[in-house]
Amino acid sequence: MQVTGTATTQAATGPLGAPAEEPGGSATKHARRFGLPVATALVMGNIIGGGIFLLPASVAPYGTVSLVALGVLTVGAITLALVFGRLAQRDPRTGGPYVYAREAFGDFAGFLAAWAYWITTWVSNAALAVAAVGYLDVLIPVSHHRWTACLAALVIQWLPALANFAGTRWVGAVQLVSTVLKFVPLLLVAVGGLFFFDPHKMGPFNAGGGSPIGAISASAALLLYSYLGVESAAVSAGEVRDARRNVGRATVIGTAGAALVYLLGTVSVFGTVAHNSLVKSTAPFSDAVNAMFGGTWGGWAVALAALVSMTGCLNGWTLLSAQTPYAAARDGLFPAAFTRRRRGVPTVGVGVTVVLSSLLTVYNFMAGSAHVFEVLVLVTTFTATVPYLLATAAQLHHLASGRRDEVDGRRLVRDAVIAAVAAGFSIWLVAGAGYAAVYQGVLFLFVGILVYAVMAGRRRRAEG
Structure with a gap:
């Protein structure tokens, strides 16, 4: 990224020695495409993807105690949204948790924040593709043959990648359209389902029979994916105009809107699909609409909406998967190839990520496990909490190191409480992910340490 003009050696680099980005965006014309509506759609579109359509069935074995977990998770997610908004006001550059952790x-x-977040994105894309096949099967029978289902999952991943290669204008357009289109059927289920609500279908409060606290933690770990x-x-x-102002607003508005849809939608599914059927379901929202209206036409419509939602989610996640490595590569912490951009999109990052998620998808279908989605979700729960925790720690660091005479006392206390709650929430999610997910996630992080050692050594040699 280049900065033109006569003036300004200081403007040519950011506070970490990286190429500067204007306070409201980057220095390229493509980075001015995302205003508040598109940024909000990016947040909501990325949050509301495969999770809302599949996770009600994934947490059903825990019983209705998972609704309590969803409420707690919503509070935690909003505290994270507030923390990210405050951090973006301090440093509105591309990279998010990576930028905040490195500065602090x-x-x-x-590097750990960037590496863990990058793992989260492409593992999440693989999980989302696995989830999408279940709804595609409602429209076109594909799951009867393993390789047909695998091919469908790969196509679902590569179509959004092609939109990203076309540039940020296409990413924003696809994100906005897919977010608008999917909300009509989602609200139909979330609101309409309340009129067909039958409390007898909800099943026991703690179906697993263990500790309710343990059930809340375990179901919350699954629900974090959503x-x-x-x-x-x-x-x-x-890439956001007036980022210091719009990032925080888009994050809170998008998270709150998604939370409302989640709460209403999950309650509606629990109250319209019998618990025994919901536990076995691969398309719970389609089953809910079929139970509400009879026949299969409603289920087909919702399945189509689910595919639109997942495609839009993959579109946004594919962009995010490239942005963090791009920011880290500019600082010499990732290979330099990740800095290559075309029409505002880091194309190498997009390509590498979609290849890795495709390979993981193929592996999952070859393994043939009935719980592949749940396994991938729990791994992403752990890897996602690493950058979340580092970001909240960065906010606590800034609050503790700032001069009290320069900070409004009431705002300082409020920000400190929010950051502390977000940090505790992140640690709680790590515990809920379970030993197996933490074990696999730590292995991913250890591989990253080796990569960091090589990159740091190359930087030192270049500087020497």
């Missing part, structure tokens, strides 16, 4: 704690913390994307506007802050 140095290169290694920034809230991944709360950081979307912060990660793409360099």
